Amino acid sequence: MESIGVLLVARVMPYLEQELDKRFKLFRAWEYPNRAQLLSQHAAAIRAVVASSSAGADAALIEALPKLEIVSSFSVGVDKIDKEKCREKGIPVTYTPDVLTDEVADLTIGLILALLRRICECDRFVRSGQWKRGNYKLTTKFSGKTVGIIGLGRIGEAIAKRAEGFKCPISYYSRTEKRESNYKYYPSVVELASNCDILVVACALTEETHHIINREVINALGPKGYLINIGRGKHVDETELVSALVEGRLGGAGLDVFENEPSVPEELFGLENVVLLPHVGSATVETRTAMADLVLGNLEAHFLGKPLLTPLI
Numbered sequence: 001m002e003s004i005g006v007l008l009v010a011r012v013m014p015y016l017e018q019e020l021d022k023r024f025k026l027f028r029a030w031e032y033p034n035r036a037q038l039l040s041q042h043a044a045a046i047r048a049v050v051a052s053s054s055a056g057a058d059a060a061l062i063e064a065l066p067k068l069e070i071v072s073s074f075s076v077g078v079d080k081i082d083k084e085k086c087r088e089k090g091i092p093v094t095y096t097p098d099v100l101t102d103e104v105a106d107l108t109i110g111l112i113l114a115l116l117r118r119i120c121e122c123d124r125f126v127r128s129g130q131w132k133r134g135n136y137k138l139t140t141k142f143s144g145k146t147v148g149i150i151g152l153g154r155i156g157e158a159i160a161k162r163a164e165g166f167k168c169p170i171s172y173y174s175r176t177e178k179r180e181s182n183y184k185y186y187p188s189v190v191e192l193a194s195n196c197d198i199l200v201v202a203c204a205l206t207e208e209t210h211h212i213i214n215r216e217v218i219n220a221l222g223p224k225g226y227l228i229n230i231g232r233g234k235h236v237d238e239t240e241l242v243s244a245l246v247e248g249r250l251g252g253a254g255l256d257v258f259e260n261e262p263s264v265p266e267e268l269f270g271l272e273n274v275v276l277l278p279h280v281g282s283a284t285v286e287t288r289t290a291m292a293d294l295v296l297g298n299l300e301a302h303f304l305g306k307p308l309l310t311p312l313i
């Protein structure tokens with residue numbers, strides 16, 4: 001397979017980059033001054049694109065690659081891939097579901113605990129020597145709080161199971177009610193937000209879920225409510241979120257994702273009721289290695305004419 005051209009559109013963990021380099025003829029997009037130059041030299045050689053959560057394959061790229069046969073994403077979220085264009089051209093898309101579910105759900109619970117129990121603030125309190133001048137103020141209990149989940153897919157379910165372990169009543173919003181679920185369903189996000197203490201965004205980013213967290217939802221969650229976003233930055237109207245936090249209209253936020261990563265609104269840096277993470281939901285050696293192996297396995301299956309391991313399209 002060494003002669004098959006594969007385009008890696010953004011930097012990924014070294015293991016995946018090295019394995020792609022060993023097995024295929026790898027083109028690294030960032031080594032070219034711009035897309036036009038890359039395409040003018042190699043468009044005709046590229047038969048696969050490896051995407052990620054930070055960079056995908058838009059319609060222009062797909063159209064510009066006449067030999068493109070497959071897009072394989074090193075992520076579960078595929079919002080950066082033009083899926084309609086792939087469908088139209090009969091190009092399969094693969095992604096990395098399941099292998100990262102536990103990791104993202106674990107981190108969600110970590111983010112909730114860090115936010116309610118002020119774990120990061122407490123750490124800063126000790127390091128800066130402030131403990132010597134008095135105890136840290138009291139924080140907020142997690143166990144028993146009502147958790148509302150937007151999107152009861154694999155990750156949403158895994159978060160719900162973990163939160164049940166903290167004796168939290170679970171409710172959810174999704175496009176359609178899941179008849180098989182015992183959790184309470186709300187047909188609108190505002191209703192869900194009005195009836196929970198902690199609102200977790202765990203759905204896919206689509207046109208419908210863009211800014212699903214808007215001013216109305218934030219106000220419904222209110223000054224005692226907490227927002228957790230482990231989905232995509234664009235699920236949240238960030239300007240509204242920042243003003244609600246600054247004005248005290250929202251209790252707090254735990255955010256792993258942002259609208260314009262890696263830029264984070266600086267107004268958040270001085271707030272103690274936020275926990276900010278650099279999009280690390282699945283970022284452990286174990287899980288990212290499993291994701292990388294799925295990317296490699298899908299590409300090899302495709303080029304050997306075998307069934308894809310995790311096809312989306």
Ligand SMILES: O=CC(=O)O
Pocket residue numbers: 053074075076077078100281282
């Ligand atoms: O954000 C991470 C992913 O989509 O896998």
